[in-house]
Amino acid sequence: MNHRAWMRSQGFTPEVFDGRPVIGIATTWSELAPCNVHLHRVAESVKKGVWQAGGFPLEFPAMALGETLLRPTAMLYRNLLAMEAEELIRANPLDGVVLLSGCDKTTPGLLMAASSVGLPAIMVTGGPMLNGKYQGTDVGSGTAVWRWEEDLLAGRMTEAECAFAEGCMARSNGHCMTMGTASTMASMAEALGMQLPYSATWPAVDARRYETAQRAGQRIVDMVENDLTPDKIMTRDAFENAIRVNAAIGGSTNAVIHLLAIAGRLGVDLALDDFDTLIRDVPTLLNLQPSGKYLMEDFCYAGGLPAVMRELGGLLHREALTVTGATVGENVKDAPTWNRDVIMPLDQPFQGAGTGTAVLRGNLAPNGAVIKQSAASPHLLKHRGRALVFDSPEAYHQVAADEDLDVDEDSVLIIRYCGPKGYPGMPETANVPLPAKLLKRGVKDIVRICDGRMSGTAYGTVVLHVAPEAAAGGPLALVKTGDWITLDVPARTLSLDVPDDELAARKAAWTPLPPPATRGWTWLYTEHVQQADTGCDLDFLTGKSGAQVGRDPH
Numbered sequence: 001m002n003h004r005a006w007m008r009s010q011g012f013t014p015e016v017f018d019g020r021p022v023i024g025i026a027t028t029w030s031e032l033a034p035c036n037v038h039l040h041r042v043a044e045s046v047k048k049g050v051w052q053a054g055g056f057p058l059e060f061p062a063m064a065l066g067e068t069l070l071r072p073t074a075m076l077y078r079n080l081l082a083m084e085a086e087e088l089i090r091a092n093p094l095d096g097v098v099l100l101s102g103c104d105k106t107t108p109g110l111l112m113a114a115s116s117v118g119l120p121a122i123m124v125t126g127g128p129m130l131n132g133k134y135q136g137t138d139v140g141s142g143t144a145v146w147r148w149e150e151d152l153l154a155g156r157m158t159e160a161e162c163a164f165a166e167g168c169m170a171r172s173n174g175h176c177m178t179m180g181t182a183s184t185m186a187s188m189a190e191a192l193g194m195q196l197p198y199s200a201t202w203p204a205v206d207a208r209r210y211e212t213a214q215r216a217g218q219r220i221v222d223m224v225e226n227d228l229t230p231d232k233i234m235t236r237d238a239f240e241n242a243i244r245v246n247a248a249i250g251g252s253t254n255a256v257i258h259l260l261a262i263a264g265r266l267g268v269d270l271a272l273d274d275f276d277t278l279i280r281d282v283p284t285l286l287n288l289q290p291s292g293k294y295l296m297e298d299f300c301y302a303g304g305l306p307a308v309m310r311e312l313g314g315l316l317h318r319e320a321l322t323v324t325g326a327t328v329g330e331n332v333k334d335a336p337t338w339n340r341d342v343i344m345p346l347d348q349p350f351q352g353a354g355t356g357t358a359v360l361r362g363n364l365a366p367n368g369a370v371i372k373q374s375a376a377s378p379h380l381l382k383h384r385g386r387a388l389v390f391d392s393p394e395a396y397h398q399v400a401a402d403e404d405l406d407v408d409e410d411s412v413l414i415i416r417y418c419g420p421k422g423y424p425g426m427p428e429t430a431n432v433p434l435p436a437k438l439l440k441r442g443v444k445d446i447v448r449i450c451d452g453r454m455s456g457t458a459y460g461t462v463v464l465h466v467a468p469e470a471a472a473g474g475p476l477a478l479v480k481t482g483d484w485i486t487l488d489v490p491a492r493t494l495s496l497d498v499p500d501d502e503l504a505a506r507k508a509a510w511t512p513l514p515p516p517a518t519r520g521w522t523w524l525y526t527e528h529v530q531q532a533d534t535g536c537d538l539d540f541l542t543g544k545s546g547a548q549v550g551r552d553p554h
């Protein structure tokens with residue numbers, strides 16, 4: 001009576017909840033997360049579907065993480081969203097859940113939560129913005145910002161032009177419409193089988209996104225009926241599919257961290273090196289920014305993710321199960337491609353096989369580092385240069401415009417103490433703009449190395465996710481300005497050309513930075529966060545606890 005009476009206080013009559021499966025709709029809507037601000041309308045469409053199929057939908061908020069406003073980085077809070085959503089899904093009397101996400105961290109955070117609970121779950125991402133339009137050309141969110149910032153620094157653009165361009169870039173609801181992290185993770189959710197076909201690509205304002213949301217609402221009721229839980233969908237085969245699809249779409253390096261974290265929740269045996277070995281025979285098929293020319297709206301009209309997955313043919317596990325109740329192969333077998341300049345064929349790809357994310361190792365990154373080859377400059381993939389070291393992005397920014405900075409096109413710029421413990425939260429600071437002195441000389445790229453991350457919309461020859469990070473005492477902390485560093489991407493190596501005994505002496509003299517916080521979430525996070533090579537989850541959150549609260553009294 002207690003439960004029923006308070007549900008009736010919302011105006012529900014007993015007929016709408018008696019005997020019906022209760023479907024939670026976890027929404028990351030917030031005006032502080034502009035990419036997710038339309039999710040309350042998406043939720044209304046989901047509810048229509050749930051009602052149609054005989055379920056009882058109840059919408060509830062989960063922490064919204066907006067890349068553009070949260071400081072020091074939304075990544076500091078991905079695990080907090082995952083923890084909050086996990087407990088909300090478990091503690092409330094739900095039979096299944098629909099996950100509404102959009103901006104970068106909301107998609108992996110909700111998938112991690114659903115994985116640890118294990119109730120039937122289906123995702124509906126919010127979709128990309130319409131293409132940006134500036135001075136008669138298409139402009140991509142994120143990617144254009146990096147270029148315009150460089151143009152402003154180099155004097156090629158005025159502040160007034162930049163202010164006007166802002167409004168041309170982000171002109172509708174939705175997440176970034178380049179193949180940045182949000183588009184990548186939406187595609188990963190679809191490739192994993194956790195959202196309906198075409199969900200990743202319908203623009204946020206397209207009526208078909210709302211139709212898809214309605215179908216997801218119908219579908220979750222069936223999934224509850226059939227006990228179709230995330231562990232039956234997100235198997236090792238599904239992760240292999242996602243990794244290969246990520247290579248084919250030129251997806252973000254952030255997918256490496258998020259997929260490792262989701263797999264860790266499910267107990268799926270996935271390792272950093274899988275991301276290198278699995279992509280060696282996968283070409284990039286998609287001609288999308290930041291690696292290519294087009295944007296998500298073009299990808300949608302060209303056929304969407306099912307067209308890419310169909311094109312990949314035998315490179316995918318076609319028997320992997322999805323939320324449709326059918327396999328990947330059944331879902332995509334008839335998917336047409338309408339524009340071959342956007343989605344290129346497997347035998348004439350946009351970039352050849354093995355140009356995706358490479359995993360590097362060496363004495364500078366004993367536990368690994370990654371580089372997005374398709375966003376790098378080919379002439380820098382084998383490079384030897386002298387280190388120019390900064391202990392924070394801020395320290396670099398203070399001198400980046402200095403004409404006397406001792407830097408040239410062969411320098412290797414190191415930005416460190418940006419890892420999960422260091423900053424904290426592992427911000428997207430790796431792709432710092434080039435020194436103004438080099439930009440003015442027309443230099444477009446130099447090698448950069450960082451224990452932080454890079455925005456999926458960014459480009460450049462940037463080595464990321466160095467593990468262990470400097471703040472954990474990794475060798476990156478021991479580099480001095482002037483040391484020689486050798487990067488050899490074809491050989492998958494990253495080395496610091498300093499003798500071992502000298503490195504041992506530096507290590508003995510090294511002192512860790514004081515912790516960034518002594519209480520609260522940031523303290524908990526830095527005490528328990530794991531390194532990038534295993535997905536940056538908190539050590540006590542890996543694995544799953546199931547859907548029951550507390551101990552079974554029997």
Ligand code: FES
Nearest residue numbers: 035103175176182
């Ligand atoms: Fe939200 Fe790019 S800022 S997706």
